[in-house]
Amino acid sequence: MKENILIDLGGILIDLDFNAMHDAFEALGVREEPAKSDLQKYETGKMSTADFYSLWQTSNWVMKSDINHAWNALLLDIPEERIALLKKLSRKHRLYLVSNTNELHINAIKSQMGIFGWNQFSKLFEKMYFSHEVGNRKPNKAFFESILKDAGLSAEDCSFIDDTKEHVDAAAKLGMDAHYVNLEEETILDLDIAR
Numbered sequence: 078m079k080e081n082i083l084i085d086l087g088g089i090l091i092d093l094d095f096n097a098m099h100d101a102f103e104a105l106g107v108r109e110e111p112a113k114s115d116l117q118k119y120e121t122g123k124m125s126t127a128d129f130y131s132l133w134q135t136s137n138w139v140m141k142s143d144i145n146h147a148w149n150a151l152l153l154d155i156p157e158e159r160i161a162l163l164k165k166l167s168r169k170h171r172l173y174l175v176s177n178t179n180e181l182h183i184n185a186i187k188s189q190m191g192i193f194g195w196n197q198f199s200k201l202f203e204k205m206y207f208s209h210e211v212g213n214r215k216p217n218k219a220f221f222e223s224i225l226k227d228a229g230l231s232a233e234d235c236s237f238i239d240d241t242k243e244h245v246d247a248a249a250k251l252g253m254d255a256h257y258v259n260l261e262e263e264t265i266l267d268l269d270i271a272r
Contacts (some may be wrong), residue, residue: 078170078237078270079254081203083224085215086176088240089258089265090163091186092153101147106136120179122209129181149185155198158266163201166270174205175224177214183207204228207260215239216247224253238265 087093102110110116111132116123130141166172187195188226199205206224213220225232232252239245240258249255258265 080172081235083173083175083237085239091155098151101150105139120208121214122212156179167201170200174202177208179209215244
């Protein structure tokens, strides 16, 4: 691993359950999900949370809190072993969190961890880069370039870990030491980085 490690959040650190989210929306009477392009607008901060709520067409009248609950049903927890790995890595490497995410998910994770837990987690990273704050998303070249510029890093001095092949390929094209984690077969703990 290089001196600087850029690590994805969803799937790599925090476990996700897409079925739970889909089931929760189905229970609300959502017949079809919003267009991918609209979800990506929310993910890149180009759509407000208020507008995001209005994307969900339901057969029943639902409150914003219902949509929150369904949207955040995706998020499980961060296993302790992964936190332990981050602590170990942070002693020898500079860690950066890089995630395609959104305001509601980050707020839910903060709430789940509590103020103390979130602060302890945040301290493991030099900086956190969230797509809705950066205004761009993986695998776009501009997303990576803006992070490298902001952090004062060169791609050649960075390792990148993600569970989406497209993101890993984009990082590798820029010159990063990129690692794909196939979640059907492994986790970040299976990578040769904990030694």
